[in-house]
Amino acid sequence: MTYDLVVIGAGPGGFDAAVEAAGLGLSVALVEKDFLGGTCLNRGCIPTKLWLGATSAVEELHNQTRMKVASGEVTVNFAALQSRVQKHLAGTRKAMGMQLKKLGVELIEGTGRLAGDHQVAVTSADGEKTLAYKKLVVATGSRPIFFPGLEPDGDCVLDSDMFLSMESMPESLIVVGAGFIGLEMAQVAHRFGAKVTVVDAMDRVAPLEDPQVSKALAGVFKRWKWDIRLNERVAGVVTRDGRALLTLNSGEQIVADKALVAVGRGPVTKGIGLEEAGIELLFNQIQVDDHFLAAPDIYAIGDANGHIQLAHAASHQAHYVALHAAGKIETPYAVGPVPSVLYGSPEAMRVGTMENEAFLADFDTTEVSMAQLAANPMAQAHAATQGFVKVVWSNGKVVGVTAVGHDVSRLVTPAAMIVHQGWTLNDIHSVIFPHPSLDEALLMALKAERKKVQ
Amino acid sequence: MTYDLVVIGAGPGGFDAAVEAAGLGLSVALVEKDFLGGTCLNRGCIPTKLWLGATSAVEELHNQTRMKVASGEVTVNFAALQSRVQKHLAGTRKAMGMQLKKLGVELIEGTGRLAGDHQVAVTSADGEKTLAYKKLVVATGSRPIFFPGLEPDGDCVLDSDMFLSMESMPESLIVVGAGFIGLEMAQVAHRFGAKVTVVDAMDRVAPLEDPQVSKALAGVFKRWKWDIRLNERVAGVVTRDGRALLTLNSGEQIVADKALVAVGRGPVTKGIGLEEAGIELLFNQIQVDDHFLAAPDIYAIGDANGHIQLAHAASHQAHYVALHAAGKIETPYAVGPVPSVLYGSPEAMRVGTMENEAFLADFDTTEVSMAQLAANPMAQAHAATQGFVKVVWSNGKVVGVTAVGHDVSRLVTPAAMIVHQGWTLNDIHSVIFPHPSLDEALLMALKAERKKVQ
Secondary structure, three states, rough: OOEEEEEEOOHHHHHHHHHHHHHOOOOOHHHHHHOOOOOHHHHHHHHHHHHHHHHHHHHHHHHHHHHHOEEEEEEEOOHHHHHHHHHHEEEHHHHHHHHHHOOEEEEEEEEEOOOOEEEEEEOOOEEEEEEEEEEEEOOOEEOOOOOOOOOOOOOOOOOOHHHHHHOOOOOOEEOOOOHHHHHHHHHHHOOOOEEEEEEEEOOOOOOOOOOOHHHHHHHHHHHHEEEOOOOHHHHEEEEOOOEEEEOOOOOOOOEEEEEEEEOEEEEEEOOOOOOOOOOOOEEEOOOOOOOOOEEEEEEOOOOHHHOOOOOHHHHHHHHHHHHHHHHOOOOOOOOOOOOOOEOOOOOOEEEEEHHHHHHHHHOEEEEEEEEHHHHHHHHHHHOOEEEEEEEEEEEEEEEEEEEEOHHHHHHHHHHHHHHHHHHHHHHHHHOOOOOOHHHHHHHHHHHOOOOOOO | OEEEEEOOOOHHHHHHHHHHHHHHHOEEEEEEEOOHHHHHHHOHHHHHHHHHHHHHHHHHHHHHHHHOOOOEEEEEEEHHHHHHHHHHHHHHHHHOOOOOHOOOOOEEEOOEOOOOOOOEEEEEEEEEEEEEEEEEEEOOOOEEEOOOOOOOOOOEEEEEHHHOOOOOOOEEEEEEEEOOHHHHHHHHHHHHOOOEEOOOOOOOOOOOOOHHHHHHHHHHHHHHHOOOOOOEEEEEEEEEEOOEEEEOOOEEEEOOOOEOOOOOOEEOOOOOOOOOOOOOEEOEEOOOOOOOOOOEEEEEEEEHOOOOOOOOHHHHHHHHHHHHHOOOOOOOOOOOOOEEEEEOOEEEOOOOOOOOHHHHHEEEEEEEEEEEEOHHHHHHHHHOOOOOEEEEEEEOEEEEEEEOOOHHHHHHHHHEEEEEHHHHHHHHHHHOOOOOHHHHHHHHHHHOOOOEOO
């Protein structure tokens, strides 16, 4: 048979594309070489959130203890946590498998490869089979990347996949790369009592965020006695005598039980017949048009096209290509504001344009307004008052919101709506925010005096 | 001098009316007999949230312990917490006072009373003075009410004000009234280890909410071994031998260290010259038109008019009357959906129309769609998976959202926007929700199969 749609990769993008296409009546095959759910479920967002959730009492207690309001001790059993994580992942995969079955999506285990005109070859332990398709979605995702000298050895030098599979939490940890992945994992290690060192070649943590966000995060981490090394290039990191030995370009050496290398992720696009099919790769990213078409009848979505490395961006693209493949939509993909979140405590969130970006784009009409979390009773209640909400305006409309501090992830969905709808000052009173709530920090920031960006 | 605006009562409604009017250039006097911030700040929402925040580690630890992932003990020092609460309230009042000063609002301490044409008499320890006004805002708020036999004695029978002023948390507590106030305070007592008994004359806890919300809440409370007595009328509650003795109509008696009576709140509208000024009271609520005018040039907002007993509703009304008094708006007040939240863990939230209300209003076009929290990874991460999100639709538009479970308060602001904007199925994909997030439970509920209400 010829499938209406074949999807390679069952991460958030591929899985959702398969499900939505099947829901629209297409015959669908979904090819996956590993586990349903891809990186996000099995080796990324979800295990990290389960770690953060399970250890959240540690941080809550710590904050109240600092205020001399509480005392005590919380011990998280890492082995029990890991087993709970695995159980949750297995349960989720099972539910996903049932959903595919219910919708009539054929799940084909093996490695998919483009193999000639409208055909995909799937290789597995059972041999190779060929699937014919009318349309193809490539959703092969991404994997950790490394600079020379930073390659993980699986012993004491780990990538994020290996870190999430550890059997015990190290007592000391070096994190190379102060992006969201590294910072979330470092927060968990910290909650387990690990001594944390963070190294980054940039001049601040969370270097893709608003500089004030970086500063606020670093302020909290330093209070936690993290050793934060910025503007530092790493010459190499290796396992030596059962520990991780990191050498900076300066020659200085740092030793810890483990080193986590989290310097970035790159698309998985090599060796699956893309180039042979005439598809253009740039920095391994599949080049697509504004319908996510990389070639006639071949879509590429999610991390593989390199647009935005976020699960919910992949899912949103999946929704579009399912509709497009089913002939239900013709107009180009319109990406809305894509929220991004650093979970933990503190958290950071961003949606839309940041102050520095808006300023570069149109400094004449860019303004910002801010509110400090210290003024918010919910931040006070959790004794976690460092942080702020910043609203970026352009021509009198909200174009971006960014925030840092306790629980600010809860601002991201309303902020995404506000940015998407381009609120003006008049819109602010159209919605009643609950009192008290951390959400009011967003309202305060919206109402605050706007200042021109200098 | 004649003030453009005199405001009686410096709670959320009165304070905001004064601030906003001053911001619009009016000369304003604000009369308050007690503390800036009113009930909400001093004897209501804010102290309760500080209690819940300070004890949140107890509940987080409890949930993880139940999963055998964590162990330990968290002890909250109630005296230290109370002192922190008082410090926070004093700090907030001070900041509010400075804001008034900065805006040129004259704060007049004393009890305000309508005293003849466009005049307010203010009585304080210093004597009486008279203020002349062009417009008046009555924002006198509410106080706890009691049925006969349920009057607090300040010894072992307490109202919510007294409960919040306790010097130690009782080891056992009877809560009369299973509304949000009673349930939040009972949750705090539970976290301090108190044995909790809840008594309500209605057939379910949180009787104003969706019946399924009540059921989910009761399920959690029962797991906590709360003694929940529904359909029970209370004959009386008294202090006897240093403990609270409650007698049910059935004759059964219940004894605990303290009893909290939280059966409702009623407007503070008597003895301040309202009726003498020809203002109509119904059940003590000041009757107002759709400009919040109770009489020419006399507005009444907040709990005093009895529309909605919520601080943010009062603030929203305050915004309107400030504009109206300043001549900036003529159109009638348009109330948007007013969110309500039960904080704690579990939480409950509601905005817009509930299923049973929509069904009564127009059962032909009413549908509901639901998502269970158990499917959400963030609920799983916090080992608190009981609960759901329910979306109520009418004629294909979202008219209400209600939810119960861990952290669902974070859904209320986006839900308020969605209800206010009357989203249809097409709007759902206009905004990208972050993954993973509890917010996705709302998205799942929006996307779920809609069923006609039976």
